[in-house]
Structure formats: C-alpha cells, structure tokens
Amino acid sequence: MTPFDAITTPLPRRLREGLDRIAAAMRADEWGVAEEAGLTPTQLHALTFVAGRGDAGMRLRAVAEHLGVTQPTATDSIAALVRKGLVIKLPDAQDKRAVAIRVTQAGCDVVRAIGLAMTSAERALETLSPQEQQTLLDLIIKTIRALQQAKAIPPQRLCVTCRHFRPYAHEDAELPHHCALVDAAFGGRHLRLDCAEHDPAPQPAREAAWSLFARRAPEPAGPGA
Amino acid sequence: MTPFDAITTPLPRRLREGLDRIAAAMRADEWGVAEEAGLTPTQLHALTFVAGRGDAGMRLRAVAEHLGVTQPTATDSIAALVRKGLVIKLPDAQDKRAVAIRVTQAGCDVVRAIGLAMTSAERALETLSPQEQQTLLDLIIKTIRALQQAKAIPPQRLCVTCRHFRPYAHEDAELPHHCALVDAAFGGRHLRLDCAEHDPAPQPAREAAWSLFARRAPEPAGPGA
DNA sequence: CAAAAATAATTAGGAATCCTAATTAAATTC
DNA sequence: GAATTTAATTAGGATTCCTAATTATTTTTG
Numbered sequence: 001m002t003p004f005d006a007i008t009t010p011l012p013r014r015l016r017e018g019l020d021r022i023a024a025a026m027r028a029d030e031w032g033v034a035e036e037a038g039l040t041p042t043q044l045h046a047l048t049f050v051a052g053r054g055d056a057g058m059r060l061r062a063v064a065e066h067l068g069v070t071q072p073t074a075t076d077s078i079a080a081l082v083r084k085g086l087v088i089k090l091p092d093a094q095d096k097r098a099v100a101i102r103v104t105q106a107g108c109d110v111v112r113a114i115g116l117a118m119t120s121a122e123r124a125l126e127t128l129s130p131q132e133q134q135t136l137l138d139l140i141i142k143t144i145r146a147l148q149q150a151k152a153i154p155p156q157r158l159c160v161t162c163r164h165f166r167p168y169a170h171e172d173a174e175l176p177h178h179c180a181l182v183d184a185a186f187g188g189r190h191l192r193l194d195c196a197e198h199d200p201a202p203q204p205a206r207e208a209a210w211s212l213f214a215r216r217a218p219e220p221a222g223p224g225a
Numbered sequence: 226m227t228p229f230d231a232i233t234t235p236l237p238r239r240l241r242e243g244l245d246r247i248a249a250a251m252r253a254d255e256w257g258v259a260e261e262a263g264l265t266p267t268q269l270h271a272l273t274f275v276a277g278r279g280d281a282g283m284r285l286r287a288v289a290e291h292l293g294v295t296q297p298t299a300t301d302s303i304a305a306l307v308r309k310g311l312v313i314k315l316p317d318a319q320d321k322r323a324v325a326i327r328v329t330q331a332g333c334d335v336v337r338a339i340g341l342a343m344t345s346a347e348r349a350l351e352t353l354s355p356q357e358q359q360t361l362l363d364l365i366i367k368t369i370r371a372l373q374q375a376k377a378i379p380p381q382r383l384c385v386t387c388r389h390f391r392p393y394a395h396e397d398a399e400l401p402h403h404c405a406l407v408d409a410a411f412g413g414r415h416l417r418l419d420c421a422e423h424d425p426a427p428q429p430a431r432e433a434a435w436s437l438f439a440r441r442a443p444e445p446a447g448p449g450a
Numbered sequence: 451c452a453a454a455a456a457t458a459a460t461t462a463g464g465a466a467t468c469c470t471a472a473t474t475a476a477a478t479t480c
Numbered sequence: 481g482a483a484t485t486t487a488a489t490t491a492g493g494a495t496t497c498c499t500a501a502t503t504a505t506t507t508t509t510g
Contacts, residue, residue, distance in 0.1 A: 004400075004411040011358045011414055012350040016251065018365035018418050019346070023248040025377045026241070028293035031498080040466060040497095060488060068253035073468045075489060080466080097476045097487040121244070124371035125237040128364065133236045136364045139357055140243035146349035152250045175229075186229040189236055193243050256469080265468090265495065285459060298497045300460060305495080322458040322505045 022121065029119040036117070037110045038084070042067065044114070046077045050087050050103050051111040052194060057090060057100025065154040086110055134189045141191060142214065157198030159191045160213055161206050164199060167213035247346065254344040261342070262335045263309070267292065269339070271302045275312050275328050276336040277419060282315060282325025290379040311335055359414045366416060367439065382423030384416045385438055386431050389424060392438035 008014075030041035037044065049066045050058050064074035078101060081087045086107035092098035103111070128136065141160060147153045148161075159165050159179070169178035175185040181197055192198075201209065233239075255266035262269065274291045275283050289299035303326060306312045311332035317323035328336070353361065366385060372378045373386075384390050384404070394403035400410040406422055417423075426434065 004409065004415040008415045008417070011355075011362065012347040014418055015350045015358060015361055015365065016344065016346050018362065018369060019244065019247060020251065021369050021378060021381060021418065022244060022365065022372065023251065024291070024293040025372045026245065026248065028377070035498095042467065061486090066249065068249040069468065070470085071488065072470085072490085076467070092487095095477070095487075097474095099488075119241065120372065120375055120377035121241050122237040124368050124375060124377065125240045127371040128367060130236075132364055132367070133240060135360060136240055137236065137243065139353065139361045139364070140240065140247065142353060142357070143349050144243060144246050146352040147247065147250045147345065150345050150349060152253070152345035152349065153246060156246060184229065190229040190233045192233070193239055193246065260469095267496065286457085294496080295498065296459065297461085297499085301496065317458090320458075320506070322503095324459075 022124075025124070026119065026121045029121060033114055033117050033119060037114055039110075040077075040080075042069075042077050043080055046074070047081055047086055047103070047107055048111055048114075050081075050101050051107055052196070054196065055102060057092070057102045059092070059098050060101065062154065063101065068153070081107070130189070134187075137191060138188060141193070144193070145210070155200070157192070157194045157196075159195060159198075160210060161201060162195065162198050163201040163205070164197075165201070165209055167209055247349075250349070251344065251346045254346055258339055258342050258344060262339055264335075265302075265305075267294075267302050268305055271299070272306055272311055272328070272332055273336055273339075275306075275326050276332055277421070279421065280327060282317070282327045284317070284323050285326065287379065288326065293378070306332070355414070359412075362416060363413060366418070369418070370435070380425070382417070382419045382421070384420060384423075385435060386426060387420065387423050388426040388430070389422075390426070390434055390438075392434055 027041070030044065034041045034044040039047065045067055046063055049063060060074055060078060061071060063078060064071045067074060067077075078087065078089070082089060085104060087101050087103050089099045089101055092100045125133065125136075141158060144153070144156055145158065145160065148155055155161070159177075160167070164179050164181040166178035166180060168176045170176050170185050172185065175187045177186050177188070177191075178184070179186060181199075200206075252266070255269065259266045259269040264272065270292055271288055274288060285299050285303060286296060288303060289296045292299060292302075303312065303314070307314060310329060312326055312328050314324045314326055317325045350358065350361075366383060369378070369381055370383065370385065373380055380386070384402075385392070389404050389406040391403035391405060393401045395401050395410050397410065400412045402411050402413070402416075403409070404411060406424075425431075
C-alpha cells in the first residue's frame with residue numbers, strides 16, 4: 001500500500017472508464033459504417049447478430065439480450081430490418097408464441113459488404129504488437145466470461161465454454177489448445193468469441209476446462225512492435 | 226502461419242467484437258445507475274464529464290466530442306441537465322460565441338452519490354487478478370493513445386501525455402514511474418486516464434516519454450487469483 | 451483593415467431509440 | 481384444469497441523434 005493507492009480511484013473503476021472511452025470511439029465509428037448501408041447503428045448490430053446465427057432463426061428475445069435493450073426496443077429495430085428486406089420473421093415451429101428471425105440474401109450481402117470496412121477502433125487495436133493483442137484477447141475473454149456468469153450478458157459462443165475445447169492439450173507453446181471438432185491444434189490468438197460451431201459443454205466439464213485455461217497465462221505482452 | 230490463421234477472423238476484428246460485448250453490458254448497466262438519479266445514460270455521461278472538469282467550465286463542443294455525438298445532440302442533453310439544475314451555462318469570458326458549462330452543487334452531489342455504485346462491468350473486472358488488471362490498464366492506455374493520435378477521440382488527460390510524467394525513473398519494479406508534480410513514485414496500476422492536474426507535455430517530450438514507456442512491458446499477466 | 455473563411459452554438463425538422471405498462475396468446479407448472 | 485410464466489406486440493411518450501440552415505463571433509488572409 002503506497003500513498004498513491006490512497007489517492008487513486010480503484011483499478012476496476014478506471015478500467016471501466018477506459019473501456020468507456022474506447023466505446024465512445026466505437027459508437028462514433030458506427031454511424032459512418034452503418035449509414036453506408038442505409039442503417040442505423042442499432043439496426044446494424046441487430047442484423048450482424050442475426051446473420052451470424054445463420055438459418056437457425058433467432059428469437060426476438062435473444063436479439064434484445066444481445067443488444068442489451070428491452071424486448072419492445074428490439075421489436076422496433078427488427079421491424080425496421082424487415083421493412084428493408086434484410087431479415088424475415090417466420091413462425092417458430094416449436095413454439096407458436098415465438099418468431100424465428102432469419103437473415104435474407106440481401107441481408108447477407110449487406111453484412112458481407114460492411115465486414116470489409118475497418119473502423120478506427122480496429123486500426124487502433126492493430127497498433128498493438130501481436131503479443132499484446134493476444135494478451136488483450138485473453139483478458140477480454142476472461143471479462144466476458146465473468147459477465148456471462150454474472151448474467152449481465154447472455155451466453156456467448158466462446159471456445160472456452162465449448163464441448164470441443166481442450167485447453168493446453170499440446171506441448172507446443174505456439175499452438176497449445178485443441179479443437180476436438182476439427183481435430184486440430186490452435187493458439188491463444190485463434191480463440192473465438194462467437195463460433196458458429198459452438199456446442200456448450202456441460203457445467204462440470206466447462207468448469208474443469210476453464211480452470212485449466214484460466215490459470216495459465218499467455219506470454220507476457222512484451223515490448224511494443 | 227497455421228491453418229487456423231486462415232479460417233479465423235483477424236485478431237483486431239475479434240478484439241473489437243469482444244469490446245463490443247463488454248460495451249453492451251455497460252450500456253445495460255447504465256440505465257439502472259442513471260435512473261436512480263433521474264437521468265438518462267447520456268445525461269449521466271455528460272454530467273460526469275462536466276463535473277470532472279470542475280470550475281473551469283467546459284465548452285459544448287468538448288462535451289459533444291467526449292460523448293462521440295454531434296453538437297446539436299450535446300445541446301439537447303446539456304439543456305436537460307440545465308433544466309434539472311445540475312449544470313449551468315455561463316458566457317465564456319474569452320470568446321463571446323462560446324458558453325462555459327459548469328457543474329452546480331446539486332450536480333456534484335448527484336455525481337458523488339452515483340460514484341459509489343458498482344456496475345456489473347466493474348464487478349467482472351474485479352474478478353481479474355491484480356496483475357491482470359494492471360496489464361489490461363496498460364493495454365487500454367495504449368489503445369486510447371492510438372485513438373487519440375488518430376483523432377478518433379479528443380485528447381484525454383492521461384499520465385503518459387503529461388508534462389509531469391517520468392516513465393521508469395526508478396529502479397523499483399513496483400513503483401517505477403515518477404510524477405514530478407507531486408514528486409512521488411508510482412506504479413503502473415496507478416496510471417490515470419483523466420487526471421485533473423494533467424498538463425500536456427509538448428510534442429517532442431511526449432514522444433520521448435511515450436517511447437520509453439511503451440517499450441517496457443508490465444509484468445506478465447500471470448496465473449489467475 | 452476589410453472581406454472571406456472558420457468556429458461556437460442554436461434552431462428546425464424528423465426518424466429512430468428506448469423506456470414502462472398493459473395486452474394477447476401460448477406454453478409450463480402445480 | 482387453473483395459475484403462472486414466457487414470447488412478443490401495442491400504446492404512449494421522452495430522449496437521442498442525425499443533417500441542414502442560421503446567427504454571432506473570431507480568425508485568417510489578401
């Protein structure tokens with residue numbers, strides 16, 4: 001405990017504020033990207049989410065939770081996307097109360113076109129060294145997982161919660177992990193945040209894999225590039 | 226280059242998406258916090274920003290840039306805060322076009338009351354080990370600085386761009402940096418993102434300090450707590 | 451120094467976001 | 481089978497947030 005600890009705001013507070021500053025830049029970015037496609041930022045987020053889930057068809061509730069808004073707000077935004085022909089709403093086969101929201105071909109095209117754009121946030125993140133980027137990915141995953149466990153965000157399709165994930169299955173420090181689905185080794189820099197092939201591991205297996213993963217650190221961030 | 230590099234989206238893209246997920250949680254948090262004070266999230270952000278600058282009086286433009294919105298939008302939000310008596314608008318002495326926006330006593334009280342609340346984002350960040358938190362702070366600072374240099378966000382009052390900052394002035398690995406203003410040693414975990422005493426260093430000195438700072442890494446993130 | 455250009459802020463107008471509360475319909479639970 | 485929960489929408493309204501145009505002032509420049 002040094003004098004500075006007493007006069008400095010708690011570290012988690014400053015981390016949140018820092019993430020907030022980065023979020024402000026991302027928010028400003030979004031108008032530019034979305035408008036090219038004739039969308040608003042919220043609509044673009046919703047469309048990207050729905051498109052990422054392919055033909056399965058998302059529930060409205062899932063969209064709302066992903067965006068962090070209420071169901072009526074999600075109704076608004078999805079209605080706008082339906083009007084623009086980028087998604088369609090189909091009756092859900094299992095549950096007659098629900099709808100299955102699916103991306104259309106036009107919607108796919110829009111997502112693909114926009115995916116090529118590079119935001120200023122991404123350009124900023126690119127200035128970090130590869131090692132730093134990997135370290136940041138690791139910390140982001142840990143934070144997302146904590147948010148997920150606290151039910152502050154819905155379950156994400158993370159490698160680290162997947163049935164096929166085998167942390168530190170290999171000696172190779174470069175590619176220590178293993179994906180049992182594709183049966184291949186991969187590294188910390190390849191860890192996904194939203195894998196289409198994600199299959200949730202049962203709770204006990206997940207805990208075991210997580211504790212094995214979390215207690216091993218990536219290489220130190222090292223000097224800048 | 227492994228097979229996985231080819232089938233994985235670029236790391237900066239995934240980092241942005243991850244930050245986006247965390248931002249979604251923060252956005253959802255904000256309604257809860259703001260509503261207790263009878264504010265909207267945007268108003269709370271604006272108020273916090275103005276309050277953080279004390280009696281100097283902020284320009285409207287600075288508020289808009291901080292929030293990442295246009296001037297008319299900032300006019301809206303500041304007008305709401307004026308109506309609620311949390312800030313006042315005074316004519317700027319130097320420039321008759323401009324206004325000086327200052328927090329009132331009531332506004333200070335609101336900020337103080339809200340400052341005690343802990344968001345789910347902060348609780349999630351708290352689950353990281355102290356070492357991981359410090360590493361994350363370091364990476365956030367680097368990202369903010371890159372955004373700042375790209376003019377994607379306005380200048381922040383970071384230690385690392387301050388006239389009084391002396392990176393790695395001490396041997397002590399725990400407290401390597403030095404603040405010439407208070408003439409005391411401090412550590413990476415104490416680095417500020419918005420210091421009231423910030424005094425921008427001239428460009429050459431800033432570059433020199435930055436390169437000295439950026440090329441030294443914090444300790445590895447190490448095993449989780 | 452006067453004209454031109456840039457800047458600070460507001461106004462006007464309108465679409466979209468986003469909330470709470472209430473409603474409808476279907477699925478679950480007991 | 482009744483009561484509860486859940487999925488989604490509707491209703492109503494405040495706020496956000498944009499672009500474009502306006503006013504007033506400052507700065508630049510010829």
